[in-house]
Amino acid sequence: MSEPAVLKIISGVGAKGPACFLLEAQGKRLMLDLGYGPQTGQWPDVDAVGRIDALVLSHSHQDHIGGLSLLPRIGNPPIFATEITAKKLPPGTKTHPLPINGRGDVLGIPVDTGRNGHAPGGIWLRFHGGTGLLYTGDYSTESALYAYDPPPKSRTLLFDSSYGDDDTPLAARQAALAPHLADHVLLPAPADGRGPDIALHLARAGRTVCLDDATRAALRDLTGPARDYARPGIEAELTQLAEQALPPSEKPGAIVATSADGSAGTTAQLIAQWEHAPLPAIVFTGFIPTGSPAARLVQSGRAKFLRWSVHPRLSDTIALVRGTGAATAIPAFCDRKFLPALQAALKPANVTMDAVVTLV
Numbered sequence: 453m454s455e456p457a458v459l460k461i462i463s464g465v466g467a468k469g470p471a472c473f474l475l476e477a478q479g480k481r482l483m484l485d486l487g488y489g490p491q492t493g494q495w496p497d498v499d500a501v502g503r504i505d506a507l508v509l510s511h512s513h514q515d516h517i518g519g520l521s522l523l524p525r526i527g528n529p530p531i532f533a534t535e536i537t538a539k540k541l542p543p544g545t546k547t548h549p550l551p552i553n554g555r556g557d558v559l560g561i562p563v564d565t566g567r568n569g570h571a572p573g574g575i576w577l578r579f580h581g582g583t584g585l586l587y588t589g590d591y592s593t594e595s596a597l598y599a600y601d602p603p604p605k606s607r608t609l610l611f612d613s614s615y616g617d618d619d620t621p622l623a624a625r626q627a628a629l630a631p632h633l634a635d636h637v638l639l640p641a642p643a644d645g646r647g648p649d650i651a652l653h654l655a656r657a658g659r660t661v662c663l664d665d666a667t668r669a670a671l672r673d674l675t676g677p678a679r680d681y682a683r684p685g686i687e688a689e690l691t692q693l694a695e696q697a698l699p700p701s702e703k704p705g706a707i708v709a710t711s712a713d714g715s716a717g718t719t720a721q722l723i724a725q726w727e728h729a730p731l732p733a734i735v736f737t738g739f740i741p742t743g744s745p746a747a748r749l750v751q752s753g754r755a756k757f758l759r760w761s762v763h764p765r766l767s768d769t770i771a772l773v774r775g776t777g778a779a780t781a782i783p784a785f786c787d788r789k790f791l792p793a794l795q796a797a798l799k800p801a802n803v804t805m806d807a808v809v810t811l812v
């Protein structure tokens with residue numbers, strides 16, 4: 453009889469940190485994501501991992517792929533990723549393809565995939581080794597822009613719990629944001645995530661939308677090479693937004709631009725101009741790294757922080773556990789302090805943050 457499949461947590465459970473997990477199944481060792489951050493200097497510790505057989509990537513955000521410089525320490529394994537995620541990797545990185553929504557194969561282990569509603573190129577992965585493991589990567593059910601495919605049955609779940617037991621819907625986040633959206637406002641956001649989603653929301657609300665080149669290009673991609681990651685029926689709206697949005701300027705408008713923390717790109721330039729001026733308003737909507745311009749401006753009172761959700765609510769988590777029929781659920785990307793609340797909410801599933809979980 454073959455060894456049972458085992459999931460080992462390298463990094464990403466018990467605290468917000470880089471995603472890095474090890475699935476040992478059918479005699480193969482698969483690493484799931486190899487991230488860096490989101491705080492500066494947060495590397496997964498791979499020194500004790502040894503050689504692995506393949507690296508499988510969920511999506512292209514830094515806290516999931518930013519650790520690729522560590523590959524020589526784990527034997528330079530082949531990398532599996534969707535075509536759109538592969539394009540975001542460092543130039544020259546060779547990859548093997550994963551489907552957007554269907555059956556793939558990693559070194560003989562079948563894997564089902566579906567869109568994660570969180571980023572272009574982003575997928576969840578359901579491995580068939582042992583009794584099955586669903587790794588959601590990051591996911592969201594609420595985006596008006598990114599399509600989400602409900603995952604199939606799976607006995608064990610390794611799931612995005614970035615917001616712990618928070619159950620605030622995106623609509624409530626949007627309502628809270630509305631009064632702070634002055635006529636002239638800067639909204640720093642990632643182009644490969646919530647940036648285009650926020651832009652679409654603003655356009656639908658009748659706002660004058662201004663986009664930097666990176667966000668405009670991401671919107672164009674979502675009607676071109678990455679169109680399969682957008683929800684159906686919105687292509688004309690996205691095209692109109694990409695073509696008609698103004699460039700960022702001194703004139704009134706809601707500006708969506710990169711980078712999300714103000715450390716680079718258009719927002720770094722605009723913040724240099726506007727940090728010591730009273731206007732325009734500046735609102736950050738996502739994770740704020742310590743020591744970043746975003747942290748400095750929120751601390752000084754020059755900018756506000758109001759979250760735009762890109763991860764699941766507690767009610768999404770409950771629906772995921774019920775829908776997959778999972779017996780064991782491992783919350784990722786949140787602090788250990790949420791474990792008791794998640795255990796209570798997800799009964800009768802066994803909710804654990806243990807470093808090693810046997811897939812039975």
Ligand SMILES: [Zn+2]
Pocket residue numbers: 511513570571590
């Ligand atoms: Zn992400």
